[in-house]
Amino acid sequence: MTITRTPYLIAIALLCALAMTTTIAHAADSLPSWNDAAAKKSIVDFVAKVTKESGPDFVPPAERIATFDNDGTLWCEQPLFVQFYFTMDRVKALSPQHPEWKTKEPFASFLKGDLDGVLAGGLSGLLEGAMATHAGMTTEEFAKIVNDWITTAKHPKTGKLFTEMVYQPMLEVLAYLRANGFKTYIFSGGGIEFMRPWAERVYGIPPEQVIGSSIKTKFELRDGKAVLVRLPEMNFIDDKDGKPIAINQHIGRRPIAAFGNSTGDQPMLEYTQGGSGARFMLLIHHDDAEREYVYGAESKLAPFTDALMAKAQQNGWTVVSMKQDWKTIFPFKSK
Amino acid sequence: MTITRTPYLIAIALLCALAMTTTIAHAADSLPSWNDAAAKKSIVDFVAKVTKESGPDFVPPAERIATFDNDGTLWCEQPLFVQFYFTMDRVKALSPQHPEWKTKEPFASFLKGDLDGVLAGGLSGLLEGAMATHAGMTTEEFAKIVNDWITTAKHPKTGKLFTEMVYQPMLEVLAYLRANGFKTYIFSGGGIEFMRPWAERVYGIPPEQVIGSSIKTKFELRDGKAVLVRLPEMNFIDDKDGKPIAINQHIGRRPIAAFGNSTGDQPMLEYTQGGSGARFMLLIHHDDAEREYVYGAESKLAPFTDALMAKAQQNGWTVVSMKQDWKTIFPFKSK
Numbered sequence: 001m002t003i004t005r006t007p008y009l010i011a012i013a014l015l016c017a018l019a020m021t022t023t024i025a026h027a028a029d030s031l032p033s034w035n036d037a038a039a040k041k042s043i044v045d046f047v048a049k050v051t052k053e054s055g056p057d058f059v060p061p062a063e064r065i066a067t068f069d070n071d072g073t074l075w076c077e078q079p080l081f082v083q084f085y086f087t088m089d090r091v092k093a094l095s096p097q098h099p100e101w102k103t104k105e106p107f108a109s110f111l112k113g114d115l116d117g118v119l120a121g122g123l124s125g126l127l128e129g130a131m132a133t134h135a136g137m138t139t140e141e142f143a144k145i146v147n148d149w150i151t152t153a154k155h156p157k158t159g160k161l162f163t164e165m166v167y168q169p170m171l172e173v174l175a176y177l178r179a180n181g182f183k184t185y186i187f188s189g190g191g192i193e194f195m196r197p198w199a200e201r202v203y204g205i206p207p208e209q210v211i212g213s214s215i216k217t218k219f220e221l222r223d224g225k226a227v228l229v230r231l232p233e234m235n236f237i238d239d240k241d242g243k244p245i246a247i248n249q250h251i252g253r254r255p256i257a258a259f260g261n262s263t264g265d266q267p268m269l270e271y272t273q274g275g276s277g278a279r280f281m282l283l284i285h286h287d288d289a290e291r292e293y294v295y296g297a298e299s300k301l302a303p304f305t306d307a308l309m310a311k312a313q314q315n316g317w318t319v320v321s322m323k324q325d326w327k328t329i330f331p332f333k334s335k
Numbered sequence: 336m337t338i339t340r341t342p343y344l345i346a347i348a349l350l351c352a353l354a355m356t357t358t359i360a361h362a363a364d365s366l367p368s369w370n371d372a373a374a375k376k377s378i379v380d381f382v383a384k385v386t387k388e389s390g391p392d393f394v395p396p397a398e399r400i401a402t403f404d405n406d407g408t409l410w411c412e413q414p415l416f417v418q419f420y421f422t423m424d425r426v427k428a429l430s431p432q433h434p435e436w437k438t439k440e441p442f443a444s445f446l447k448g449d450l451d452g453v454l455a456g457g458l459s460g461l462l463e464g465a466m467a468t469h470a471g472m473t474t475e476e477f478a479k480i481v482n483d484w485i486t487t488a489k490h491p492k493t494g495k496l497f498t499e500m501v502y503q504p505m506l507e508v509l510a511y512l513r514a515n516g517f518k519t520y521i522f523s524g525g526g527i528e529f530m531r532p533w534a535e536r537v538y539g540i541p542p543e544q545v546i547g548s549s550i551k552t553k554f555e556l557r558d559g560k561a562v563l564v565r566l567p568e569m570n571f572i573d574d575k576d577g578k579p580i581a582i583n584q585h586i587g588r589r590p591i592a593a594f595g596n597s598t599g600d601q602p603m604l605e606y607t608q609g610g611s612g613a614r615f616m617l618l619i620h621h622d623d624a625e626r627e628y629v630y631g632a633e634s635k636l637a638p639f640t641d642a643l644m645a646k647a648q649q650n651g652w653t654v655v656s657m658k659q660d661w662k663t664i665f666p667f668k669s670k
Contacts, residue, residue, distance in 0.1 A: 062541060139583055196587045206397060207587030217583060219576035219602050226602065226609035228583050235584075241554035248474055248552060248563050249570075250585060252531045252542030267554050267561065274561035 030176035033169040033328040039282075040325065042318045043173065046280040047180050050256065057278040059256055061181035066257040067247060067268060068174070070188035070195060070212070072302050073261045073284055074203060076165040078293040079156065081301060083190050084115050084126060086149055090133035098132075107132070119300065127234070130191070135215060135232035138222075139193060142230055147197045160332060163202050167284075168331045170259070174203055177257070185255070187246055188212040189239035189264055193230075211250050213238045239264045244271035256280065262302035266311065273315060281317040283308070288323040365511035368504040368663040374617075375660065377653045378508065381615040382515050385591065392613040394591055396516035401592040402582060402603060403509070405523035405530060405547070407637050408596045408619055409538060411500040411665075413628040414491065416636060418525050419450050419461055421484055425468035433467075442467070454635065462569070465526070470550060470567035473557075474528060477565055482532045495667060498537050502619075503666045505594070509538055512592070520590070522581055523547040524574035524599055528565075546585050548573045574599045579606035591615065597637035601646065608650060616652040618643070623658040 034040035050059040071077035091101065091110035101107035106125035109117030118125040134142065155165050174184050184205055188195060192212035199210045214235040217228040238246045244267050247255065254275035258268050261284040269281040285304060286295050297305045312319050322329065369375035385394040406412035426436065426445035436442035441460035444452030453460040469477065490500050509519050519540055523530060527547035534545045549570040552563040573581045579602050582590060589610035593603050596619040604616040620639060621630050632640045647654050657664065 192584070192587075208585065210587065214584060217580050219579050219606070221605065226579065226605040228579060228606075244554050244561065244563060245552050249527070249549060250543065252527075252545065270556065270561040271554070271563075 030179065031169065031172045033172055033326060035325055035327055037325055039318050039320045043176075043280070043282070046257065046278065047177065050278050051180050059277060063253060063256065064177075064180070064182040065185065065251060065253055065255040066177050066182045066259070067185045067187050067243075067255040067272070068170075068258075069243075069260040069262075069265045069268070070186050070190055072286065073259055073265070074166055074170050074174075074186070075162070076155065076167075076292065077302055078286075078295065080115050080119070081126070081190065082153075082162045083130070083194055084118070085153060085156070085162075086146070086194065087126060087129040087133060088113065088115065088118075089149060089153070090145075091129055094133055123301070131215070131232040131234075134191065134194075135230040138227040138229055139217060140227070142193055143197045146194055150198050160330070163198060164332055165330060166202060167326070168328045169326045170284075171203070171331065173259070174205070178204065182257070183209065185209045185247075185251065186211065187238055187243045187268060189237065189242075191215075192238070211238060211246050213242075241267050243268035247271065258282070259284070261286065262299070262304055263308050264302060266308060269315075269317060273317075281312075281315065282320060283312055283317055284320045284322065285309075287321050288326075288329065291329045292322055365514065366504065366507045368507055368661060370660055370662055372660055374653050374655045378511075378615070378617070381592065381613065382511065385613050386515050394612060398588060398591065399512075399515070399517040400520065400586060400588055400590040401512050401517045401594070402520045402522050402578075402590040402607070403505075403593075404578075404595040404597075404600045404603070405521050405525055407621065408594055408600070409501055409505050409509075409521070410497070411490065411502075411627065412637060413621075413630065415450050415454070416461070416525065417488075417497045417500075418465070418529055419453070420488060420491070420497075421481070421529065422461060422464040422468060423448065423450065423453075424484060424488070425480075426464055429468055458636070466550070466567040466569075469526065469529075470565040473562040473564055474552060475562070477528055478532045481529055485533050495665070498533060499667055500665060501537060502661070503663045504661045505619075506538070506666065508594070509540070513539065517592070518544065520544045520582075520586065521546065522573055522578045522603060524572065524577075526550075527573070546573060546581050548577075576602050578603035582606065593617070594619070596621065597634070597639055598643050599637060601643060604650075604652060608652075616647075616650065617655060618647055618652055619655045619657065620644075622656050623661075623664065626664045627657055 031040055031043065049055060049057040050064065052058055068074055071081050088110045091107055095101050095111055101111060106118045106129050110129055118129065150163060153162050154160060155162055158165065177184055186195060186199060186205055186209065190212045192210065192214045195212055196207040196210045199205045200207065216231040216233045216235045218231055220227055220229050236242065243265065247268065255272045256278065257280040258272035259282045260269060273279050273281055286293050288294065297303055366375055366378065384390060384392040385399065387393055403409055406416050423445045426442055430436050430446055436446060441453045441464055445464055453464065485498060488497050489495060490497055493500065512519055521530060521534060521540055521544065525547045527545065527549045530547055531542040531545045534540045535542065551566040551568045551570045553566055555562055555564050571577065578600065582603065590607045591610065591613065592615040593607035594617045595604060608614050608616055621628050623629065632638055
């Protein structure tokens with residue numbers, strides 16, 4: 001070791017020490033928004049088990065993969081998926097170039113702000129609206145449109161930014177897992193390029209770990225510059241069976257932990273459980289009418305059926321009651 | 336700081352210091368198999384530029400993405416892609432269950448070991464052989480088949496394991512980039528699940544950073560266990576325009592450096608160059624008949640055309656002459 005190198009080494013060593021002290025301090029309670037009940041304990045016990053080097057359930061850091069659904073798992077999906085509101089605003093913005101939309105569904109309903117009308121035909125209304133408004137530009141132009149929208153768009157009931165309508169207890173789970181060497185991924189039925197522009201800022205999850213449904217793109221040289229142009233054609237729907245298929249395609253390993261809230265997430269949880277060694281599966285049950293929403297089997301978009309509840313109990317999956325398990329729902333001060 | 340924590344902190348600090356010393360030691364010459372000429376200098380200059388924090392070309396670590404073609408860029412693709420030999424051996428292994436293959440192309444040629452015969456109809460012969468032999472099992476069963484094969488399969492000319500037929504100078508580039516905070520990815524026309532089982536061991540690239548062509552998979556519960564079954568149907572061809580499309584899908588950011596060796600890689604290099612800030616594009620020219628192979632515009636599988644060379648010169652891409660630029664080609668002792 002030379003003399004000139006020493007101060008740098010000491011600085012590095014101190015930084016390392018500081019980082020470690022911080023981790024230890026947090027370990028006291030990494031999940032402060034969770035009530036001290038079974039759900040919280042199941043998370044903490046699992047993390048302790050897979051990170052204990054001398055233990056029988058130890059998992060090396062590279063294999064500590066945790067996958068999360070987005071809508072209803074990390075942020076609020078009621079009264080409708082956020083992407084509905086984005087699509088509505090895009091339809092409105094583009095309507096001057098499409099006079100025919102005034103009388104053509106699902107566009108007429110979008111223009112009237114009648115999202116229940118759009119949903120009347122199921123998700124196809126949303127898909128048709130998305131095809132007509134999420135395509136025709138480069139991927140970089142689309143990212144800018146999303147970014148501009150998400151920084152100002154607000155929830156219709158609370159008036160909070162959609163990016164504030166995220167679940168504080170789940171932000172704590174994301175941070176807690178990462179502090180314990182996990183790599184956190186999103187696998188959502190929502191659009192991959194609708195989530196990537198803001199997921200790192202809001203969830204701390206970088207673009208390459210955000211996967212969702214996608215439309216096709218086309219490679220082009222425009223004025224000598226290579227771009228990808230978004231086409232009005234579905235590429236992949238990252239929901240139900242699509243989730244484990246996308247997990248294999250994007251990660252190439254089974255997750256050891258998976259978090260969801262509806263039947264759309266069931267195959268992802270089953271796939272996670274299907275690997276060997278310790279596994280953790282969690283479902284969030286929306287049962288808090290006062291602080292969020294109550295919905296279950298009857299939900300059109302994200303049903304939590306009796307069969308799913310039975311499956312969870314039979315397989316030892318953790319079921320979170322938002323009402324019982326969460327001290328706080330959102331990061332802002334709520335009633 | 337408590338007394339019990341101190342020894343641990345000192346150990347961490349020492350480990351950090353050791354890691355740093357190692358990095359500094361390597362920096363002396365991280366590319367020892369490269370001759371001191373323009374190609375090597377272009378790599379080192381680029382890395383110095385984007386990692387200099389106070390410099391105008393600094394790139395934060397999260398955006399230091401480098402993408403590599405595999406066949407002909409990281410390992411030898413002559414006389415044929417390695418996956419041809421794998422497919423041939425799979426056809427041979429499965430032929431007892433397929434008596435009709437003896438007289439049916441491309442299988443008859445595979446069984447005779449006549450790979451030029453397979454190639455007579457272009458890549459479709461390889462694809463047909465792959466569909467018939469790479470599907471019908473779970474993804475985990477297929478990974479085991481690949482692993483078993485790759486640990487013993489040898490190059491027909493040198494008698495070396497295929498995994499030894501990797502380019503030592505490129506292994507050094509991979510390690511050098513990673514030591515400088517880059518994330519290294521493979522984007523190959525070859526099968527994604529053909530590369531993932533061994534890419535980490537051979538190249539230090541984990542499965543989630545290995546992307547290739549893929550077939551479709553189907554989610555199933557088998558005896559209550561969730562699996563993905565491989566289907567005999569193409570999902571995506573990760574070649575030519577497919578490379579930038581897959582890069583956007585899997586990473587969601589433009590690479591700042593890209594490495595290839597044929598027209599199949601041109602769109603990936605163009606896409607890399609199309610971003611703002613410092614960029615690095617490199618093509619390997621196979622011009623060393625004595626130590627490897629000579630092939631260019633006439634190559635059926637991986638042409639390096641005059642137009643590609645002109646494009647490289649016009650755009651300031653680095654062109655590596657294997658003969659002039661590389662002291663050593665393979666990690667083993669060669670003539």
